[in-house]
Amino acid sequence: MDIKQLRSFIHIAELGSLSRAADRLNLSQPALSRQLNLLEENLNTQLLERTGRGVKLTEAGRILAERARVILGDLARLEADLSERRDHVTGHVNIGLPPSAGIVITGALVEAVRERYPELSLSIAEDLTGDIQEGLLSGRLDVGALHDGMISRSLHSEPLWREDLFLISHPSQVPENATEIAFEDVVRLPLIMPTPKHGLRAKMQEAAFRAGRPLMPVVEADALRVLVDLVHRGLGHTVLPRSSLVAELSTGRLKARRIVQPGMARTVMLSWLQDRPLSAGAKAVIDTLRELAGTVPMGD
Numbered sequence: 001m002d003i004k005q006l007r008s009f010i011h012i013a014e015l016g017s018l019s020r021a022a023d024r025l026n027l028s029q030p031a032l033s034r035q036l037n038l039l040e041e042n043l044n045t046q047l048l049e050r051t052g053r054g055v056k057l058t059e060a061g062r063i064l065a066e067r068a069r070v071i072l073g074d075l076a077r078l079e080a081d082l083s084e085r086r087d088h089v090t091g092h093v094n095i096g097l098p099p100s101a102g103i104v105i106t107g108a109l110v111e112a113v114r115e116r117y118p119e120l121s122l123s124i125a126e127d128l129t130g131d132i133q134e135g136l137l138s139g140r141l142d143v144g145a146l147h148d149g150m151i152s153r154s155l156h157s158e159p160l161w162r163e164d165l166f167l168i169s170h171p172s173q174v175p176e177n178a179t180e181i182a183f184e185d186v187v188r189l190p191l192i193m194p195t196p197k198h199g200l201r202a203k204m205q206e207a208a209f210r211a212g213r214p215l216m217p218v219v220e221a222d223a224l225r226v227l228v229d230l231v232h233r234g235l236g237h238t239v240l241p242r243s244s245l246v247a248e249l250s251t252g253r254l255k256a257r258r259i260v261q262p263g264m265a266r267t268v269m270l271s272w273l274q275d276r277p278l279s280a281g282a283k284a285v286i287d288t289l290r291e292l293a294g295t296v297p298m299g300d
Contacts, residue, residue: 002035002038002039002042002138004035004074004133005035005036005038005039005042006037006039006068006071007072007275008021008025008032008036009035009036009039009047009061009064009065009068010065010068010069010072010154010275010289011024011025011137011154011193012032012036012048012055013048013061013065013250014152014153014154015054016053016054016055016056016176017054017055018032018033018036018054018055018063020054024134024137024138025138026138033051036048038127040175043060043064045058045060046061047060047061047064048061048062052118056207056297057198059201067135069153069154069274069275071108072275073274073275074272075275076273076274076275076276076277076278078190080182084170086137087121088119088278089117089119089122089221089280089281089284090119090120090281091120091279091280091281092120092121092122092123092281093098093120093121093122093142093143093281093282093285094122094123094125094135094140094141094142094143094281095109095122095123095124095141095142095143095144095231095285096124096125096126096127096132096136096141096143096144096145097124097125097126097127097144097145097291098126098127098128098129098132098143098145098146098147098199098222098268099126099223099224099244100163100240100241100243100283101145101244101268102124102126103224103243103244104222104244104291104296105132105289105292106124107224108292108295109124109285109288109289109292110122111286112126112288112291112292113288114162115282116288117281117284120281120284120285122285123247125141128194128197128199128222129147129198129199130148130155130197130198131197132144132145132146132197132271133146133151133152133155133271136153136155136271136272136273137152137155138212139273139274142272142279142282142285143155143270143271143272143282143285144270144271144277144284144291145160145268145269145270145271145289146199146265146268147154147199147200147203147266147269148199148266148267148268148269149199149202149203149246149248149266150201150202151269151271154273154274154275155271155272155273155274156271156272156273156274157269157270157271158269158270158271159268159269159270160267160268160269160289160296161266161267161268161288161292161293161294161296162265162266162268163243163265163266163267163268164241164258164263164264164265165200165203165239165241165264166239166240166241166242166256166257166258166259166260167181167186167189167237167238167239167256167259168228168231168237168239168240168245168254168255168256169231169237169254169255169256169257170231170232170234170254170255171254171255172231172234173234173237173255174255174257178257179257179258180257180258180259180260181208181257181259181260182259182260182261183211183259183260183261183262183264184261186237186239187208187211187213187214187215188234188261189236189237190218190236190237190239191215191216191217191218191236191237191239192217192218192219192220192221192227192230192231192235192236192237192238193215193217193219193221193227193238193239194218194220194221194222195220195221195222195229197222197293198222198295200240200266200268201240203264203266204264207262217236218235218236219235219236224240224244228241228248228254229255230243231254232248232254233251234235239259239264241266242256243296268293270286270293271283274284
C-alpha cells in the first residue's frame with residue numbers, strides 16, 4: 001500500500017469529488033484516478049462509488065478512510081520526531097492568518113520568533129479562513145489560524161483564544177451610553193458583512209437562522225480595511241471582535257456594542273495538516289503561538 005495513494009484517497013473521501021481533490025493536490029484528474037485504481041487493485045476491493053454528484057465511500061472505503069487518517073497521523077509524528085533538531089532551528093515556515101487575528105498576533109509572533117530563532121525565516125499570508133484551510137490542505141501553508149466552524153478532519157486543530165463579537169458602528173449611529181444590542185436588533189440594521197466564504201458570515205447566518213430572522217447585508221466585502229472604511233463613512237454596521245479595532249475604538253472613530261440575546265463569540269483555532277510532518281521551524285512557530293495566545297484580550 002503506497003503512502004501517496006493513501007493521502008490522495010483521504011482528500012477524495014473528504015471532498016467527495018475527484019476533480020476537486022485533483023485541484024487541491026495539484027494533480028491532473030487522470031493521474032489521481034490512476035492512484036485510486038492502483039489502491040483498489042492492491043486492496044482487491046472497491047473503495048468509491050460514482051454518483052451524479054461525484055463519488056461516495058463504500059463500506060470498505062469508509063473503513064479505510066478512518067484507519068488511514070490514524071496511520072498517516074502516526075507516520076507524520078514519527079517522521080517529525082526522528083528529524084527534529086531542537087537545539088538549532090532553521091528553515092522557512094509559511095503561516096496563514098485571518099485579518100482580525102493577524103492584527104492581534106502578527107507583530108508579537110514575528111518579534112518572538114526573530115529573538116528566539118534568528119535563523120528561521122517566515123512568510124505570513126493574510127487571508128480568509130476558507131483560503132487558509134485550503135492552503136493548509138494543499139501544503140502551501142505549514143501553520144494557520146482558522147475560526148471555529150467547518151474545519152476539515154484532515155487538519156489538527158486546537159483552540160488558541162476566544163473572541164467576543166461586537167456590533168461596530170459610526171459614533172453618530174449609536175445611542176448615547178449604549179454598550180449592548182440584542183441580536184434581533186442587529187439583523188434589522190444595514191449590515192456590511194464578508195461574503196459567505198468567510199467564517200464570520202457563516203456564524204452570523206447560523207445565528208440568524210436560529211432566531212428566525214433573515215440576514216441580508218447591504219454590502220459584502222472580504223477585506224477588513226474595506227469593512228472598517230465603509231462603517232466609518234456611516235454606510236452601515238459590521239460585526240467584529242474589539243481586539244481587531246483597538247486604534248479606531250480608543251480614538252472614538254468607531255463605537256462597539258456587545259451583541260447579546262444571544263451573545264456571540266468565536267474561537268481562533270491553531271491548525272496544521274495531520275499527515276504532514278512538522279519541521280522544527282513549524283513546531284517552533286506553533287509553540288510560540290500557543291504561548292502568545294494567553295496575551296490576547298478575550299472580550300472587553
